[in-house]
Amino acid sequence: MTGATNITEPGRAWVFGDDIDTDQIAPSRFLVSSDPEELAEAAFHDHRPEFHEEVVDGDFVVGGENFGSGSSREHAPLALVGAGVDGVVAVSFARIFFRNAINLGLPVLISPEARRIDDGDEIALRLEEGTIVNHTTGETYDAEALPPFLQELVDRGGLKPYTKAKLAGDL
């Protein structure tokens, strides 16, 4: 995911409702591993079991309000990365999940129009211009741009490269 292009390929939207918490994204019994490949099986395992069986590389997760609420476990976005998910769109995000996703290089877009996306629609994300294209309906939705501070962090490759540069005295 690191170095994701600014315009993704179209992929299938898996649509979820409001208040999807981290227990539903990655159930606790899977948290004995930190390996994204192993965690892929955890992704929505109990909440929507067909997800981990049918998701393919390049698919997207679409949530309602407060997506990723609950635990700080980075295993939740990591499970989506492991499952091949190319981005998450939601009406709103819980704070820690949003931050964890950015830290992992998993694109996250906030869009009130996420509700217009139906399960199974083909969508693509235009990260730089902050829009979501729905290839199934032909619609384009606006998303919120990242605040400049966060955009700078993303442009530097994320928190880990930023920290390495800081430790090396390059910042």
Added chain:
Amino acid sequence: MTGKTLAEKILSRKSNTDAYAGDYVEAAIDVGFTHDVTGPLTFDVFEEVTGGDGELFDPGRTAITIDHHAPADGVQAANNHNRVREFAAEYGAVQYAVGDGICHQVLVEDGFAGPGDLVIGADSHTTTFGGLGAFGTGVGSTDLGTALATGELWFRVPETLRFEVEGDLPDGVYAKDLILRFIGDVGFDGCTYMAAEYAGSAVTDLPVHERLVLANMAIEMGGKAGIVPPDQRTVDYLEAQTGERVDLDPDLASDPDAAYYDVHRYDAAAFSPQVSKPSNPENAVDVDEVVGTEIDQFFVGTCTNGRYEDIRVVADIMEGETLAPGTRMVVVPASADVYDRMLQGGELKTFVDAGAIVQAAGCGPCFGTHQGALGDGDVALATANRNFPGREGSMDSEVYLSSPATVGASALYGEITDPRTVETPRYDDVVLEEVAA
């Protein structure tokens, strides 16, 4: 310039800037900690950014607990425990053993944080430290792993949502009832990205162990932190815990002209015991709406309400009584110290005589994988902070949340019972006489 909230003051001090809500700052952390679940990922990040030969920003202020799978429930969990031990030994971090207890409890007991400190932990309930007047916030493993290397982390300075409660709380109403009501009123995401500040005479009157409950569950309304402004009670508590002198800084309070996102005002006398119905903490109702709901399993414990004073309330209600037939009760003290006090105070015997199961200190059933997982169709009443679908086991189980007193009263009858129908004691802080080694 307008005044500042306590959250703005702490982040200003720690970043050496004049920061207000909405600003982005890089701030120096006072404490960083993780545990057996989020630890291994944190260690990977720390070793990656430091190239494998780095040092912790401050080993004495880096702590690692083994509390989520404690004792280990399988080989993978046991391997993670070994990874914790190896990392702590290699880098000199403070490492707690299996059975020592939950991170948010043992670090408070051992005086890791105090008023004005900036605490980050790779666990969402790190907001708990706000009960001491610190700014505590939960972060992911990447954030923590990098911060342990540099001693700094970036923060967006949060707006503050203030909850003011004036007056005296009625018998049978505790901090847990207040926070469940607050969450019910603003919603599961009503405080997202914000600091919750708790104030008013009813909050000032609360002992520290109850203030920790208010702070702990700020995350259940999306809060970045939950803060009770520090006062003499905070100082007395910390001095008794640590045996060291603590100065009260009068500036560690929100200014009278500070700008709040909003202020919610309550009359303490109007509060009833609260119960959050499945499957979201925001589903808080007055207890009388759910009285009579049949319960299969009662759970006393967690970083919210697993302290000695909580357990003592339940034991007082159940002393000489028997757990309702056909139900089970799991009691998990939040720390080894709490366990020891249950032993000394006789509460352990009360529970055993009543037919309850008392387990080693840790996160227990709240983590949903062991020590009392729920099966299909099971209904639980817990002193925990979360009741998401499947939180304590099966996706077909249900969890109700309440105060320890409500759990104790309900355990006598096997159904949700108004705690005001029994005698409900309140306890001041029962502090450590000496610091745990």
